[in-house]
Amino acid sequence: MSSEGLDGGQVGEVTTFVDIEAPPPVELPTAHLIFGTNQAQPVEIAAERYHQGLAPLIIATGGINRHNRIVEAREFRRLLIERGVPDVVIRCEDQSVNTWKNVELALPYLREALESGLRITAIGKWYHRRTLHSLATLLPEIGPFHAISWEPIYADRPVTRTDWPVHSEGRPRVMREWEEVSRRVGDGSFRDADRIDGAWRC
Numbered sequence: 218m219s220s221e222g223l224d225g226g227q228v229g230e231v232t233t234f235v236d237i238e239a240p241p242p243v244e245l246p247t248a249h250l251i252f253g254t255n256q257a258q259p260v261e262i263a264a265e266r267y268h269q270g271l272a273p274l275i276i277a278t279g280g281i282n283r284h285n286r287i288v289e290a291r292e293f294r295r296l297l298i299e300r301g302v303p304d305v306v307i308r309c310e311d312q313s314v315n316t317w318k319n320v321e322l323a324l325p326y327l328r329e330a331l332e333s334g335l336r337i338t339a340i341g342k343w344y345h346r347r348t349l350h351s352l353a354t355l356l357p358e359i360g361p362f363h364a365i366s367w368e369p370i371y372a373d374r375p376v377t378r379t380d381w382p383v384h385s386e387g388r389p390r391v392m393r394e395w396e397e398v399s400r401r402v403g404d405g406s407f408r409d410a411d412r413i414d415g416a417w418r419c
Contacts, residue, residue: 232344232391235346235394236366236378237342237349237364240365241338241416242415245336247271247272247337248272248338249340250323250340251293252319252342253280253289254342255284255287255289258367259367260296262367263302264297266365274329275297276307276310277291277309277311278290278310278322279313280312288311289311294307294309308329316348320356328356336361337359338362338363338364338365342368342369342376346394347397347398348364350398353409354407371384372385
């Protein structure tokens, strides 16, 4: 399916497929996994949830960002501490270069969370479906897990669920996600995951 000439039904199909949103039940504490990015919105989500008593463990991921050269996980840690999150709550994976490596190199922290009885909540861009499949594939023991999403800003405006087809940078990003995840689930290199009863399950 090409992004050119999508009709309303096709836009809806793609949007529903890539949308990761499946927040944990109200008042359920979970470990929060922040996927690498050079945008700060996920820090705000994690910090707010920590102060609500809902994020007792926060796993920050991401190595050197190719655009601004910051080390993403270290910057997340700095911003979290600046927002009153104690360092003891934060785990930092600062070597990864992509989504798959975000999960792979954070596996010790993810297993720490599971062993302590916490479910996992991914914090990612709303259309970043590969985050879910990377977790399902690399951490098959994950059980039900959750996702809280945010709208990234490109070309000075957010990529939203409604305007991505006409967003100059949003359209190719969303379509690439749909095509890549569909292909990899089909060829077996990604384990499948479905949203059932408010959680992702694989």
